[in-house]
Amino acid sequence: MSCLGCATTSPTTDKAMNDTIISRFSMTNPLVQTIGRTEPLADGSVRFAYPGVTTRFNVSGKAFWLQARSTSDQSYLEIIVDNTEPQVIQLSSQSQRIPLVFETPSPHQVAIIHRGETWHGVVTLEHIEIADGGLLDPSPLPHKRMLILGDSVTCGEAIERTADCKKTTRWWNPRLSYGMLTAAALDAQVNLVCYGGRGLVRSWNGRTDELNLPDYAELTIADPASSVVWDHGNYTPDLILSAIGTNDFSQGIPEREDYVSTYVALIKRLFELYPKTHIVLTEGAILSGEKKAALTAYLTEVQQRVASPRLHLVTSNHYPGDTCDAHPTKAQHAAMAKDLAPHLKRIMHW
Template sequence: MIKTVNRKAILHSFALLCIGILSVNNHVLANSPIQPITANSNTTQSINLVDAQIKYIGRVTKGKQFSLTGSGLAFNLSGGNVWASFYIKEKNKAALNIVINGTEHALILKNGEHKYLIASNLPNGEHTISILKRNEAAKSTVQLTNLEIEPTHALHPAPTFKSQVLAIGDSITCGYGNEAKKNNEGNTLANQNGYQTYSAIAARKLQAEVMIVCWSGRGMSRNRSINNEDIGLLPQLYNYYLPNEPQEQWNPAEYSPEHILINLGTNDNANGKIKGELNKTLYLAAYQNFINTLRDDFPNAHLIFAIGPMKSGSISQWLPELTANNENTSSLIFTSYKGKSEIGGHYHPHVSKHKLMAEQLVEHIKVINTAN
C-alpha cells in the first residue's frame, strides 16, 4: 500500500534542514546559506535598514557594519518569516547569535554575501528578534545588507531598556572559549558566545542595554604579546566603531551609559617572567588617562574598576587607589575559580563562571544604585 505524501510537511522539514543555524548545545555546524522554501517565498518585502522600528545594538556604522562582541540589531515582528543578508570578506570567519523571544541559536556566516532564514513560521503575535555578533572583533566585520519579511506582517517598535551599560575588557569580557568542553581548547566560532558573557547576562538581569568593547590579549598599559606590546591597547581600540578596521571614530554621543565596567589588567600581568613584572606606576598612569577619556565622554557615569577571575597579580590591591582618587567610582574583584566546571577554553571562564560573575556585577550595581 502506498502512503499519501504530505508535500507541505516535506517542504517545511526541508526548510528547517537548510536553516544554517548552529545548535548552541550540540555545537553542530550547518552553515549553508538559506534558500527560502515557503509558499510565499517569492513575495517578500525588504525593510529599510534605517527604519525607526529597528534598534541597533552596540557600535554599528552608518553602512550597517559591526564587529564587536554583542553588537548588531533588534526589532519586534508580528509573525511569519524573516530573512537577512550579510556580507563578510573572503577568507574571514564570523558568527552571529540569533535570539528569538529569549531563545538563542548561532549562525555561522559564509564568506561573501549570503541570504539566511533567520526566523521561520512565527505565529501571529509579538516576537522580539535580536541578531548579535557572537564572537569578537578579531573574528572579522559583518555587514547587514538586507532584511526581509513577509508582506502580511510588519515590524513593531524595537524593545526598550531601562538603562545602558558599557563593558570594556579583554578576552574574559569577550567570552573567549566560554563554551569549551575542555580547558585546553582554543577560542573558536563554536565555543565563544558573546551572549553568554557576564556583562551581557548582567545587563539582561538589569533590563539594561549593553555595549561591549573588548579584544583578546589586549591590556591597559601593555598587551599580552611580547612584541609591540603597547600597540593596539584597549584604550586605543575604544575610539573606533570597528577596532579591527580603525578608521571611523566612534561618536560617544550615541550612547549614555549609567555604569561603565572596566576589566583590564590580566594581559598586562601576562608573561611577566619574560617582559618583567608589571610596573605599577605605568599601569595606574595609563588607567588614569583612560578614566579621563571616559569622564570626557560620559561625565555622569559611574565607573567600576574590575579585575578577575584569572590571575590578576597585585592589581586587585591597586584598584582601590584609583577609586580613592576618582569620584563616582568603585572597584569589583571577581572571585577566583572554585572548581574545574567554572573553567573554559585556555583557562578562561566557562559560561557557568560568567553567570556567577554576572551575579556579582548585578549585586554591585544594585548597591551603587541604592547608595545614589
C-alpha cells in the same frame, strides 16, 4: 516557532506561484533597534565587530530573510525568535541570504546577536526581507545603560567549549558572558567594548604597539585595517565597568607608575565624555596570587588619585576555567554575574 535554514523557494518563485509579497527593509530602519557599536552605511546596511552587538525587531509575516556577510569565515551570529533556542549561523566573506520560516504568521520578536569579536571578522548586516508582512513597532529598551570595557573574558571567549577541547571561534558566546548576564539581571542595556589578548598598557605578549584599551575604547571597529572612530554621543552609559589587566600581567607585573598614570588618564577621559556616569574598576576573574594583589593595589591607587565619588572599586573572585581552557566556563560566568550584580545595584541604587 520557526525553522532557520529550512528549504524555501526564491521570492520570485513564491510571488509568481502564490502571490507572496516580499518587502525589503534596511538595517537602519527606525523600527530596527541596535544595541552596541555599529557603523551605519549609506546603503542602509550596518557594520560592526565587537561581540554582543544585538539587532532587534518585531515582525509579522510568513518568513524573513537576513542578508549578511563577514570579512572572514570565522564570524558567527545567533538568531533568537520569541526567546526560543538560539540558532547559530556561520558567516563567510560571500553575502548570504539566511532564511527563517515562521510556523505561524502572528507577531514575532527577533534578536540577532554577534557572537564573535573583532579579530574574527567585521560583520555587515545588509538588509532583511519579509514575506507577506512587515516590521512592527519595536519593544521598549531598558532605560538603564551600561558599558563594559575588557578583554577576552568580557568578550565571552571559550564559554561554549566542546568536549574535544579543539578551540574554534564558535566557542565564543557573549550572550552568556558575565557582562551581558549582569546587565540582564539589572534590566540594563549593555555595550561590550573588548578585545581578546589586549590590556591597558600592553598585550598578552608584552607588545605596546597594538591597540590597547585607551585606543579601542575610542573606536566603533577596532580593526587596524579599517578602524572607525566612535561617536560617544550615540550612547551615554549610566555605568561603566572596566575589567582590564589580565593581559598586562601575563609577562610579569608591569611598572607601577606607567600603569597607574595611564589608567588615571583613561578615567579622566571617560569622565570628560560622560560627566554623570559612574565607573567601577575590577581586576577580573583570571589573575590570582601576587599578580592579583599587585593589580588590586594599582586600582586602589588609581581610585585615590582620581578621588571622585563616581569612581568605585569592586574586587572579583578567582575563576580559573578548567583543564580545557583557562578562560572562565559557562557556569563560572554565571557565578561572576551573581557576584557582581549586587555590588553594581548598590552603587547605582538600581
